[in-house]
Amino acid sequence: MRLTIQALDGIPRVEPGDDLAGLLIAALGGCGIALRTRDVLVVTSKIVSKAEGRYLDLGGIEPSERARELAQITRKDARLVEAVLAEATEVVRAKPNVLIVATRHGLVMANAGIDQSNLGAEDHGRRVLLLPQAPDDSARRLKERLDAHFRTAIGVVISDSVGRAWRLGTVGLGLGAAGVPALWDRRGEKDLSGRPLEVTEVGFADAVAAAAVLAMGEAAEGRPAALVRGLDWSAPVRPASALIRPRPEDLFR
Amino acid sequence: MRLTIQALDGIPRVEPGDDLAGLLIAALGGCGIALRTRDVLVVTSKIVSKAEGRYLDLGGIEPSERARELAQITRKDARLVEAVLAEATEVVRAKPNVLIVATRHGLVMANAGIDQSNLGAEDHGRRVLLLPQAPDDSARRLKERLDAHFRTAIGVVISDSVGRAWRLGTVGLGLGAAGVPALWDRRGEKDLSGRPLEVTEVGFADAVAAAAVLAMGEAAEGRPAALVRGLDWSAPVRPASALIRPRPEDLFR
Numbered sequence: 096m097r098l099t100i101q102a103l104d105g106i107p108r109v110e111p112g113d114d115l116a117g118l119l120i121a122a123l124g125g126c127g128i129a130l131r132t133r134d135v136l137v138v139t140s141k142i143v144s145k146a147e148g149r150y151l152d153l154g155g156i157e158p159s160e161r162a163r164e165l166a167q168i169t170r171k172d173a174r175l176v177e178a179v180l181a182e183a184t185e186v187v188r189a190k191p192n193v194l195i196v197a198t199r200h201g202l203v204m205a206n207a208g209i210d211q212s213n214l215g216a217e218d219h220g221r222r223v224l225l226l227p228q229a230p231d232d233s234a235r236r237l238k239e240r241l242d243a244h245f246r247t248a249i250g251v252v253i254s255d256s257v258g259r260a261w262r263l264g265t266v267g268l269g270l271g272a273a274g275v276p277a278l279w280d281r282r283g284e285k286d287l288s289g290r291p292l293e294v295t296e297v298g299f300a301d302a303v304a305a306a307a308v309l310a311m312g313e314a315a316e317g318r319p320a321a322l323v324r325g326l327d328w329s330a331p332v333r334p335a336s337a338l339i340r341p342r343p344e345d346l347f348r
Numbered sequence: 349m350r351l352t353i354q355a356l357d358g359i360p361r362v363e364p365g366d367d368l369a370g371l372l373i374a375a376l377g378g379c380g381i382a383l384r385t386r387d388v389l390v391v392t393s394k395i396v397s398k399a400e401g402r403y404l405d406l407g408g409i410e411p412s413e414r415a416r417e418l419a420q421i422t423r424k425d426a427r428l429v430e431a432v433l434a435e436a437t438e439v440v441r442a443k444p445n446v447l448i449v450a451t452r453h454g455l456v457m458a459n460a461g462i463d464q465s466n467l468g469a470e471d472h473g474r475r476v477l478l479l480p481q482a483p484d485d486s487a488r489r490l491k492e493r494l495d496a497h498f499r500t501a502i503g504v505v506i507s508d509s510v511g512r513a514w515r516l517g518t519v520g521l522g523l524g525a526a527g528v529p530a531l532w533d534r535r536g537e538k539d540l541s542g543r544p545l546e547v548t549e550v551g552f553a554d555a556v557a558a559a560a561v562l563a564m565g566e567a568a569e570g571r572p573a574a575l576v577r578g579l580d581w582s583a584p585v586r587p588a589s590a591l592i593r594p595r596p597e598d599l600f601r
Contacts, residue, residue: 097352097354097563098353098562099350100350100351100352197514201514202514203513260456261456261592263551263591263593264531264551264591265550266550278516296516296518297517298518299517299562301515302559303562306351306559309351309552312349338515338517339515340515
């Protein structure tokens with residue numbers, strides 16, 4: 096199998112209310128690319144959030160008692176901590192400079208994935224960007240628009256760069272997905288010796304996101320999307336929410 | 349940036365003592381590929397282990413008391429559990445059908461990464477395959493051979509498919525690396541607004557492995573290597589051991 100991963104040039108700074116599908120279609124056109132069936136377009140959660148207007152002004156927040164306590168432990172702005180708690184269902188770890196929570200999406204992330212970078216100098220650190228409200232829905236809406244425009248059936252993955260439990264460094268993760276088996280169930284398949292595959296479920300959307308983020312780079316505002324071409328799969332489509340390990344099946348906590 | 353990821357055809361079944369670098373050079377030749385500077389060759393840990401003869405015959409193992417206890421809890425073969433413990437420094441989780449340990453490499457993996465699949469029908473489940481003894485050293489030796497042959501300076505990543513703490517499904521991970529910044533320190537770099545990058549360290553070798561495993565597929569014996577072309581980096585070379593989060597800095601346990 097041969098994959099190509101092309102970071103897309105020509106996506107402008109995204110503002111609340113922008114038609115993100117339209118911006119992607121224009122950027123693809125500028126790169127001379129017409130999408131084909133089984134192309135997967137990976138888009139950073141940051142520009143999805145921006146288009147969806149997921150900004151929050153910390154200036155308007157009154158931190159709760161709990162947020163103040165956690166702010167003292169983590170040495171973070173109590174208003175930011177309050178914003179994190181509003182996105183969280185569980186605090187996984189709080190220590191100096193570290194606040195890891197499980198979000199209501201089921202993601203375990205530092206600061207609930209709230210982004211304080213790359214928001215423009217005028218924001219003075221007061222305005223932060225939340226994750227998309229429902230990343231799978233965002234992916235599905237983008238897919239529908241792109242499918243209609245290109246008269247094809249593509250996949251869309253919404254990516255973010257996240258830390259891991261036992262590894263340093265961030266890698267791309269698939270927060271939202273449409274048109275792909277985000278979790279690829281390979282149970283029942285055999286290896287070359289006829290034994291059942293030891294790997295039975297593949298974190299497909301996460302791997303696609305990791306690959307795309309490699310091509311996009313980290314200072315992602317300029318290249319916040321990438322096209323992955325050459326993928327194939329033989330499994331039903333599933334959203335990225337399928338990748339979330341149910342709490343009772345959590346093998347590591 | 350545009351990446352291409354090409355799974356390599358023509359790598360035969362690897363046996364203990366095989367010259368893996370020679371097999372890779374032959375396969376690359378068969379695909380008409382001459383390696384160039386900054387190409388990264390990703391090779392599964394499975395064929396590295398096979399070439400290094402990292403087989404273990406469970407028939408010769410006498411399980412300890414502790415292995416028997418854990419075998420009862422996990423419902424696994426006590427001899428396999430003994431083999432896992434011999435590779436482990438810590439048992440992270442033991443419950444029915446689950447045995448997660450920290451290996452002496454510092455990897456947190458199910459069954460210490462011991463592979464029971466794809467070993468040939470003649471093995472009858474008795475012979476298992478351990479991870480490479482020192483994956484960074486294995487990567488460095490392959491790089492030296494390939495660099496000398498192609499008169500260039502490539503990167504090598506040794507991959508495995510592993511599970512994650514809070515996510516279902518496996519993704520590729522970089523167990524060993526040479527010639528690349530396995531952990532890419534981006535501290536001090538600025539985003540487009542001039543603010544310090546929020547992402548400060550990138551799990552580069554892990555992302556490269558995740559991308560390559562996508563192209564290789566899971567029934568990996570036939571396509572156990574892939575060439576990633578088009579990567580660039582501006583950071584010192586670091587081995588994959590740099591990716592291991594030191595136990596005292598573990599944010600999640």
